[in-house]
Structures are given as C-alpha cells and as structure tokens.
Amino acid sequence: MSEIAFYGAVETGFIYGLVAFGIYLSFRVLDFPDLTVDGSFPLGAAVAAVCIMNGWNPWLATFMAIFAGMAAGAVTAFLNVKLGILNLLASILVMTALYSVNLRIMGRPNVALLGEDTILTAWENNLSLPYFVVPVLLFAMVALVAFLAMWWFMKSETGLAMRATGANPSMARAQGIATGFMIILGIAIANGLVALAGALFAQSQGSADVTMGVGVIVIGLASLIGGEAMVMPKTVVRALIGCIVGAIIYRLAIALALNADFIGLEAQDLNLITAALVTLAIVLPNMRNKLRLKIR
C-alpha cells in the first residue's frame, strides 16, 4: 500500500467515523434503526456544495450542511413520534424524499467543486505538508471536536435523559423525561453528524453527487460494529473511540483489498469482503465470550 493510499484510507475513515457517531447515537443509544442517513449524507454534500458555489465561506457552508441534516433527522423522528409511523418506515420515507430534495437543492445530479475554495484550500496553501496529508489532519481535528462534543453531551443531563429513553422508554417517561423530544433531538443530531460527513466528503472528493448516499448505512454499521469488536464499548468514550477505529480499519481493509492481487482478490469481491467483515465483527465478540466462559 502506498503512502497516498494509506493516508487516503485514514482520511475517508475519519469522515465515515462521523457517520458511525451518528449511527451509534440512533442505533445504539436510541435503539432507532435510522436509514435517513442514506439521504442525509448526500444532503450535507449538496448543501455545502451549493453554498460554496454561491460564494459562501466554506466553513459556513459546512455548518449549513449540519443544520440541513439535523432538519432531515428531525422530520424522520417527527413522523415516528408524533404521527406514529414505524421508525424504520419513517426513515425510509425521509430517505426517499431526500433524493428529490437533493436534486432540487443542486439543480442537477452532480455539482463539481474541483478548483473551488473549500475548507481544505487555506490549509493546503499555508501548510508546507504533502497535499494528501492535509485532509487527514483537518478531518482528524473535525472528528476530535465532534468526539469531545458527543462525550460532553452524553454526560450532560439531556444526554443522560436520551440514554434512558433508548434503554427503557417507559421507565424514562415515568421519571418525567419527554421521550418524544429526546428521540427527535437525538435523530436530528445523528443526521447532522452524517450530513457533516457528506459535506467533508464532497469537499475532499471534488463533487457532490446525488448517488453518493447509496450504502452509507451499511458502511456506517460496518464501522460501528467493527469498532465495537475491537474496542469493548463499555463506556461512551470507548464506544465513540470504537466508531473512529472501526471506520478507519474498514477503510484500510478496502485499501488492502484494492492491493490484494496477491491472494487473488479483485475489486468485484469488495462487497463480499464487507459482508464477511461485518459478519465476523458480529460473531467474534460472542465467540470470545463463550471462550471466556469455558476457560472459567
């Protein structure tokens, strides 16, 4: 694996680590299977790209993307909480609608950002680092900020109420927690994180494309579960670290597969590798537990 391919994998890993944060919040904390992410990832890309094309400051454009993602997540949760639509179905509905919304926002299926000023441009111009290291550094910092914010939030009173909502809604309600509000807030934050990832991805890849959301949920899940297998997620901090670790390892595995001619693997086998990886990650912890019981 070359240096550029390695840094590229880590860079993409940090971006999908943010997706994994979002999926951790919806799937693990709130127990809400949320497929909105397949739409909010390109939504974030679309909003950031269009704002940048209109001459906005790229950081402001990125913040707009977060708000757009939060709005999308809030709609999904609203459909579930207030209108009583099954959570999975609600998220599928919003994901489907977002396809049209994204086309409307962009005005066409692909908005190119090649040569535009992005959040990376200033860094590339002012740091005397190889061009492929810059996005890794910047995205690592964004991921760190998101990590600290999530850590702080999960320990806050609202965060604890949200965890209680996911763990046992009836108990949480009995304690006077507004569970509906918690779900709406949580899914909004989750999709805000995913949209942030989309915005970063578009800026690093040079375009926002309406098809770029396909399979984001699977990759996010693979990262989350893979990370959990690596880092026992006993605490929030460990779970969040697991998200980043899982996402980076997933991307390194793909980079390796792209280089894996020596064992006869080809590009077309990547999806199979993904499935095998997720399966292994799910099965391994169980096997480890069983093994431990036997040893005792």
Add this chain to the structure above:
Amino acid sequence: MTSLGKKMVLAAAVALGLGTAVAADQPVVAITQIVAHPALDAVHKGVVDELTDQGYVDGKNIAYMHESAQGDTGIAAQIAKKFAGDNPDVIVAIATPSAQSVAAAVRGIPVVFSAVTDPVEAKLVKDLDKPGKNITGVTDAIALDKQVEMIQQIVPDAKKIGTVYNPGEANSVATNEKIKAFFEGKDLELIEAPATKSSEVLAAARSLVGKADVIYITLDNTVVSALEGVVQVGEQNDIPVFAADTGSVERGVVAALGFDYYDVGRETGKQVVEILKGKNPGDIPVGQLEQLNLFINPGAAEKMGITIPQEVIDSAAEVIGQ
C-alpha cells in the same frame, strides 16, 4: 514524485507482496470505472485493444491496473488515491464520478477521462479544445442535430419528442438541457418523463402516451436497463421509439444513430498512446466521436405503426432482423 520515487514505491509494494507484480521499467496504465456495466466495460476493452493494436502488449511492454468502484463513491475515492500513490504513467477514469475523484486525488499524473458527457460542467477541463493542466479525455455527448435529422427522416411530422430519463443521472440531465437549448426557436418540443429507478420506467413511458409523437431515449443507464418497458408502450400505442445507443436497436427500438462505447474506448486509447509517447495531456483536445452508425429495425417499426423509408434503410450501417 520522481521516477526514482516511483520505482521505490513499486519496489516496496512488491516487497510487501501487496502490489501488482510490475516491472518498474514498463509503462503502467491504471484504469478506474465507477461501476461494471456493459457500456463502461466496452470502453475499458476498447482502451486495451487500441493500445494492443498500437504495439503495447499487456505484460510485455505495458502493465495495467484496473478497479471498479461498484457504484460506491467512497470506494471510487479510495481507488483514486491508490492510483495517485502508485504513480502510474497514465490514469484512465471512466464516467463522471470516477473522473472527478481522480482529478481531486492526483497531482501531475496524466489523466484521460472517458464517457463523460459534459467535462466542462463536471469541472474536469476549462476548455474542450485546450484542456490545459494534466487532464484530457473523450466525451460521449451526442451530436443532437444528427439525431433529430435521423428521427425526422423516419417520422417526418414528429414535433413533440418525448423522453424518459433519470433526473439523478448527471449525463442525462446535461443531455436534456442541451436538447432543450437546441429545440429553442425550432418547431420542436421536448417532453420529459422522469423515472428515478428502472422499476419506474414503464409508468414514465406510459405518461408520454397522447403527449409525444415519438419517444427518444438518450444514454440514460436507468432507462436503457429497463428499455423493454418503453418498447412495450411504443408498440401498444403506435409511438415510434428511438435511441441514442445502437445496442438498443436489437432490443426493439426503431432506430439509433450512435456510437459504440467500444469505439469511445478506442478513441480514449489513442489519447493514452499519445501521452505514453510523450505528449502533454493539456495539449490534447477533448475527443468526440465523429463516426456515427445508423442501426435500424424494420420489424420494430412495423410494430410501432410506421414504415422506414427505403433510402434510410439503404443508408443504414446495420439492419436488424434481416
């Protein structure tokens, strides 16, 4: 990276057992495509065949790397970065998203894109005749005047042209915009029926019944993959269906004036050879296929209630079903 650096990377990759076993002294051509798909695979084959015909034989005096992103932009990005790191002599990027991710990932390595409908809109090049920088390529834009001429030769009173397309495909939207601009001021109208997935194509085609004189299908992956639905609507309602890709003719459309994606690959291969021989990509104008072939299907025409004039039949490159 210098050629010494390149050799070191290759040596390191081989030492790790991770790289393609490539001797460092022969040129390396890396090909990436967004998804495996008959038209895009044909481009790939065309590139390789053209290079072979010009004396670059795989494994002898040239080496290839080839990856498909399977429709996943995240993987497309990683493929682009892998190639950027492997530092091949030329990178061929097939279809818009792959070309954009390569353009974003590499610095200085010559890039040849292929099957991109609007390279300027995609910000790959600033100018079609003088691309500048390290990127050139071949566009698969269709010559609209010739398409309309072909339709009107077969159906002289066709004024309302219906089309089914996927609003999510950049190439299709770009083509439709160009058609509308081309129809401006002429006594012609484009009636659009969107279908976001192949399962919606039949319904979209039905929505054109009573509105369109003919149906014309551009190079839209979604619609072409579900073409039979459109053909069925054409046959049931006597609306002649035309297409931009010749492969659709044997699947039941009346006629197509188009190019073979294999030939797009051939054209791309010519540019690759020029670059391998030392030309600067920025000096090579973006290529467009001149050679258009008329494919017709008289049996399909009959089913759709029209007859193809004899002079058109005589001028066809291929008559299907005879």
